[in-house]
Amino acid sequence: MAQKKKPLSIYIHIPFCARKCLYCDFASGPGDANQIAYYMRVLQKEIRSFSAISTLYQVQTVFFGGGTPSFVAPHYIEQLLQLLRSQFDLAADAEISLEANPGTLDEEKLNTYRRAGVNRLSLGLQSVHEEDLKCLGRIHSYEDFLYGYRIARRAGFRHINVDLMSGLPRQSLASWQESLAKVADLEPEHISAYSLIVEEGTPFYEQYGEGLGRLALPGEELDREMYHFTKEFLASRGYQRYEISNYAKPGYACRHNMTYWTLGDFLGFGQAAASYLERRRFSNPEGIEEYWQAARTSYQRFRQTPISSEKEQMEEYMFLGLRTARGVSREDFKKRFGKDFPPRYDERLLDFYRQGLMVQEKGRITLTDRGIDVSNVILAQFLLEE
């Protein structure tokens, strides 16, 4: 009898953008036509180098992220999908997502993506207010986004995500509410609502990271008010929160991201791409030239990476699972590790139930709304001692 193939998700990093946004610390930046062409050749080689294991898996989701995948000519996306189909068993109903910057879309690109099999589009809007978009250094206007959204629907995209960002400099609750309402009126299937994190090394950090600049950012209380409003408002519009920052209409949770949060197998190709495969966690170099050098040996590096320790796997199971509205369960844990929660987890859980920060219902353990407000502190309590 043929052996059942294991599910796999594939992430492909396209690191090029028209211009660097002022808050961005992702592995991304501008690139000319020669650099893009060279990068694509390296990427294809890296994908081919995994052919030895490709027959063991069926690919359930593909995610083109970046950077700005919609910045490069669409035939590159088409070629990469053709290559994935020839190298891997890509499920007929695979979720194939592509991140797009609204300032880079046209009908031809969108039609090419559809023909190539892309069936989920993620649009990085961030805010409906021009002053916010300028402040963030985005290349697009709200009008550009509306145009991109319209032509994406016309091209046949039935699963669209819109990214929004709260906690922006000088943002008020009313302006955040307006962004949410305008986006919800369009009825995308999925909305991601992240809080801005001012990362060191970005122009934003120099301006808002320290000293008086910080005063321009909404305080903790307003940030939480925005978060609670988001959940209630989006629920009233038919969106369920299924992860701390992600909301979807029923049946439209992002399957690719769920792979990350449920410790499923995924392979990342491209600069800075991370993978988790056969309980080994490994990443490509952050720098583009370092990646060019290392891509030739990605498969060997995967083989040589030690399997994560049981302690690391248990911690990750809790950290990642508790981010989701489904939470974690004793039964899943037992199935995965062949044993019960360690005593430290039981102690912590009891303590958090008592404080109203976590609940256990129908065998599943989740953070309450109050627990989400302090999730960083709670999750750190699930670290295990050596």
Ligand code: SF4
């Ligand atoms: S478009 Fe995205 S990846 Fe590119 S610079 Fe802006 S935030 Fe970073």
